[in-house]
Amino acid sequence: MEPGRRLVLVVEDDVTIAESITARLRAEGFVIEVAHDGPAAVAADAEHDPDLVVLDVMLPGFDGLEVCRRIQTRRPVPVLMLTARAEETDMLVGLGVGADDYLTKPFSMRVLTARVHALLRRVERSARADAADARIVLGDLEIDIDRRRVARGGVPSQLTPIEFDLLVHFARRPRAVQPRERLLNEVWGWDTHTNASGTRAVDSHIKALRRKLGADLIRTVHGIGYALEVGP
Template identity: 90%
Template sequence: MEPGKRRVLVVEDDVTIAASITARLSAEGFAVEVAHDGPAAVAADTEHEPDVVVLDVMLPGFDGLEVCRRIQSRRPVPVLMLTARADETDMLVGLGVGADDYLTKPFSMRVLTARVHALLRRVERSARAEDTEARIVLGDLEIDTDQRRVSRGGVAAQLTPIEFDLLVHFARRPKAVQPRERLLSEVWGWEAHASGTRTVDSHIKALRRKLGADLIRTVHGVGYALEVGA
């Protein structure tokens, strides 16, 4: 990959789709590497250490979920998953292995590039953030922002990078209602007018599954609020 450019790894077995994504991202100024199967994707991630991975779920060798597991076990990296199915179970599985976002085929290249830019903005914002609170304690919920560790009732929970960022966002505003649009803007870095309520809802379900169903309250028609004691 070219030095000085943000690096994207595109993992897609359909050569035509891969070429289209590569052309669009290259035009946006990214250095792009392509892999067409699971083993090649893991090898390319190790060799090039991309800033973002655009990852198809259905791949030869082993699927995109396994690719995501393997690359996230080595180092945290933003992953945008591509799928031909809009099934929520597939979304939850993908998010559970470390994907940050999902796009269902067919998708527009404009939306894909916007999501890639948003993932990079989120990472850069996290890197710039000066955490005045290294440790947040709310009732039985404990968050160590330096080590990115979370526990509730003394039991540790394994969160993906985006789940952790979402939880910290809530924890710094306990009991305050957070509209979905604000979460998309402030946690994901999406444009204010973007629509992605399923993405938010799926991550909330993952947090409830890992930390307790009573953790986050649904405010119907508005958004969510963290309910653990302040």
């Protein structure tokens, strides 16, 4: 792979869709690896360490949710999930196992590439910010940014990449109210005017942080957004 070029793993069992995604992303300058089932996807992730995964939910072998769980356990990687189903429950389950974004079929290749670029911009912004401070301590909350580890009250917790970035965003602004639209723009890199599912994605990840780190961690500011309550 040429230095500086991003590698995207496309996991899609429909060959026609996989070829379309591959062609469009290659035209955008990405290096592409392709897998067509769950086991092959996990193996390809381990072999190639992609910068981003485009992941279909319905796959032979085992489904995309299980793929997402396994690859996120090995190492954090941004995941854009694809599904033929539009139910909100499916979206929340996908986000809950570590996906960063969610597209329902049929989708335009223009939207897909926009989402891919937005996810990678978020990762780059996070890496630049991480270089500024290696550790944040707020009360009993400890965040090791270099190693992307979190503990509260001395108890470690495993967060997905987007959960970690969301927590760090809050921790850099303790007790400040963060509107959902700002979180979507600054953490996800989403355009809130074109992403109708955005606020549900925020709410889903807030629930996950509360479940993993304590219900009192983040306060809901009704009609606006959220604020991190833990602090000195």
